[in-house]
Amino acid sequence: MNDTGHTMPRVTEDAEHMIAARRTLPSTRHSVTHKFSVGNYEGYLTVGLYEDGTPGEIFIKVAKEGSALSGMCQAFCRAFSIALQYGLSVEDAVVRFKGMRFEPMGRTNNPEIPECQSIVDYVARYLELHYGSKLKLHR
Secondary structure (H helix, E strand, O other): OOOOOOOOOOOOHHHHHOOOOOOOOOOOOOEEEEEEEEOOEEEEEEEEEOOOOOEEEEEEEEOOOOOHHHHHHHHHHHHHHHHHHOOOOHHHHHHHHOOOOOOOOEEEEEOOEEEEOOHHHHHHHHHHHHHHHHHHHOO
């Protein structure tokens, strides 16, 4: 019983097996770096890849180091990368982040994604375009 008087559920062996394991990337790995612009901002998206070519981490370099935009991009990338490493598929991540709307937004320099609603929207759409079919092949 816990402090509120409720009986705590027993953890079964099945529940113990449901705990996700982190799939780490190799120390030396391939990556793709893509230069982009959204509105008046330029940046670089780097996608770190597992041996099978699927994404395992992302990094965004944008604006000045230490700026609010740069910090938010770093926080987003860290959370996104950890989610990928614990088993969230790129397709599931794309569904959650595609279409998020906030500044900076607008025209891009990428003809495949001529406009976007935010840098997060741009990254989600880029990953969908370039890694969506690879993920379907590996399932």
